[in-house]
Amino acid sequence: MLKKIVILLFVTCFACFNTVFAAESGGMPQLNPEFWISQIFWLIITFGILFIVLTKVILPKISDNLETRKSQILENIETADKQKEESQKKIDEYEKIILDSKLKAKSYFNEAREKILDDINKKRAALEKDLDEEINEVEKELSDLKNKSGEKINKIAAETSAELIKELIGEEVNSSSIVAIVEDQSKINRERKDV
Amino acid sequence: MYQFNVYRIGPEIKLGSVDISFTNASLFMVISSLAILIIFNLGAKKKTLIPDKLQLLSELSYSFVAKMISDTAGSKAKPYFSFIFSLFMFVLFCNMFGMIPYAFTVTSHIIVTFVLAAFIFIGVTIIGFMKHGLGYLKLFVPSGVPMVLLPLIVVIEIISYLSRPISLSVRLFANMMAGHTMMKVFGGFVISLGIVGGWLPLSFSVALTGLEILVAFLQAYVFAILTCIYLNDALNLHH
Numbered sequence: 001m002l003k004k005i006v007i008l009l010f011v012t013c014f015a016c017f018n019t020v021f022a023a024e025s026g027g028m029p030q031l032n033p034e035f036w037i038s039q040i041f042w043l044i045i046t047f048g049i050l051f052i053v054l055t056k057v058i059l060p061k062i063s064d065n066l067e068t069r070k071s072q073i074l075e076n077i078e079t080a081d082k083q084k085e086e087s088q089k090k091i092d093e094y095e096k097i098i099l100d101s102k103l104k105a106k107s108y109f110n111e112a113r114e115k116i117l118d119d120i121n122k123k124r125a126a127l128e129k130d131l132d133e134e135i136n137e138v139e140k141e142l143s144d145l146k147n148k149s150g151e152k153i154n155k156i157a158a159e160t161s162a163e164l165i166k167e168l169i170g171e172e173v174n175s176s177s178i179v180a181i182v183e184d185q186s187k188i189n190r191e192r193k194d195v
Numbered sequence: 196m197y198q199f200n201v202y203r204i205g206p207e208i209k210l211g212s213v214d215i216s217f218t219n220a221s222l223f224m225v226i227s228s229l230a231i232l233i234i235f236n237l238g239a240k241k242k243t244l245i246p247d248k249l250q251l252l253s254e255l256s257y258s259f260v261a262k263m264i265s266d267t268a269g270s271k272a273k274p275y276f277s278f279i280f281s282l283f284m285f286v287l288f289c290n291m292f293g294m295i296p297y298a299f300t301v302t303s304h305i306i307v308t309f310v311l312a313a314f315i316f317i318g319v320t321i322i323g324f325m326k327h328g329l330g331y332l333k334l335f336v337p338s339g340v341p342m343v344l345l346p347l348i349v350v351i352e353i354i355s356y357l358s359r360p361i362s363l364s365v366r367l368f369a370n371m372m373a374g375h376t377m378m379k380v381f382g383g384f385v386i387s388l389g390i391v392g393g394w395l396p397l398s399f400s401v402a403l404t405g406l407e408i409l410v411a412f413l414q415a416y417v418f419a420i421l422t423c424i425y426l427n428d429a430l431n432l433h434h
Contacts, residue, residue: 029199030372035220036306037213039201042221043307047285050228054235054284055277061239062257069244 150186157182198375199303220307223299227288235284256284263420268427275426282311283419290371290411294404302414303371305364312364315422323429333432363421370414374407 158179165173203216238253246254260280264272272279286302293300301307323331335352336345381403384396 029196029201030304030306030368032201035201035203035214035216035218038215038218039220039304039306040310041210041215042217042224043301043310046221046224046228047281047311050231050285051278051281053232054281058232058235058239058253059257059277059280061242062235062253065239065242065246065250066254066257068242072244 150190154179154182154186157186196376196379198299198379199372201299201304219299220301220304223289223292223301227285227292227301230292231281231284231288256280260419263416264423267420267423269431271430272423272426279419279422279426282315282422283415286311286367286418287412287415290415291408293371293375294408294411300371300375302367303375305368308364308368309360311418312360312367315363315425316360319422319425319429322426323432326430327432331429331432334428359425363418367414367418370410374403374410378403378407 158175161182162173162175162178165178201218201220203218204222205217207214208216234249235253235256238249238251241247241250243250257280260283261276264276264279268275289301292298293303320331323334327333335349335356337348337352340348378400381396381400385393385400388396
């Protein structure tokens with residue numbers, strides 16, 4: 001419908017132009033058939049050559065270009081994907097290695113710590129044992145000393161008291177009785193201390 | 196109307212009794228074809244992955260026309276790609292060269308557009324009959340039409356089919372001629388109104404130049420796409 005209206009419009013325009021410009025220059029140059037054949041001839045020649053050269057030479061080249069580009073891009077994308085996968089693999093490996101080495105380092109550390117702790121404990125135990133022995137010895141010595149000191153003191157006390165009595169009274173008293181008295185006294189003292 | 200005059204360039208050439216002299220119209224046909232060949236040859240020469248300007252231009256035109264054909268006529272029209280490409284480029288370049296001042300517009304002559312359109316019409320009809328035999332006549336009988344209306348519809352369809360070359364050629368020719376005439380008329384106004392009143396038609400003239408460049412592209416596109424549609428009718432009988 002629209003097409004027909006347009007055609008009708010064009011035809012009327014055509015006619016109008018024809019009458020309008022008829023007075024000016026003897027009609028539209030387009031309707032002058034003088035060079036129609038020449039135009040058709042040159043149109044066929046030029047368009048024919050254009051068509052043949054484009055079809056045989058140029059368009060295959062362009063489509064070739066487009067095809068190679070397409071395939072190359074696809075290839076590149078493929079290789080890129082492959083490389084991406086590979087790099088992902090490598091990254092995974094790397095992470096695994098790092099994790100392993102971390103675990104190893106941890107275990108080494110723990111081992112070393114345990115060893116050191118063990119060492120320390122052993123040394124401490126030995127030291128404590130030594131100390132205990134020494135303390136025991138000293139205690140023994142002390143107790144020996146303590147036990148012996150009583151006797152010694154008694155002896156000394158008996159001697160001194162015998163000397164004293166001798167000086168005081170001028171005669172010798174039986175030493176055994178003095179010893180008995182001193183022992184009694186020291187016993188009483190000890191008991192007093194204990195109480 | 197001087198710009199539409201055809202005149203002889205060089206000597207008169209006669210083939211028998213027929214005058215086939217080289218004219219300014221022939222000159223611009225040759226210029227357009229040469230320009231197309233040079234540009235596209237340069238564009239197709241280098242085969243780089245990242246195209247330069249000319250290569251990009253040629254490849255974009257290629258995919259533009261290829262898309263146009265596959266959109267309108269489907270994949271069966273692929274063998275006719277190079278013809279439609281040449282047709283589109285030829286009409287486009289002729290239109291565009293016509294936009295240069297003092298240049299001759301080849302497509303503003305009815306005989307040129309009519310020969311192109313008639314060639315397309317005859318070619319499409321031959322293709323249609325070769326593909327479908329006499330079944331191609333089913334094109335004139337649309338499906339789903341009541342029997343009563345059928346005779347009328349068939350007559351209308353036949354007339355519309357036969358008017359295709361006329362509509363196709365007149366559309367291009369009239370568009371080009373009207374645009375150039377209008378620019379000439381406004382140019383004449385600029386002169387006659389002088390320095391005082393001539394600015395308005397001058398600005399119109401500038402705007403019209405832009406419009407005409409658009410029309411030059413659009414008409415080439417329409418010419419090519421209508422060819423695709425006719426080809427589609429011949430290749431895929433849809434009616």
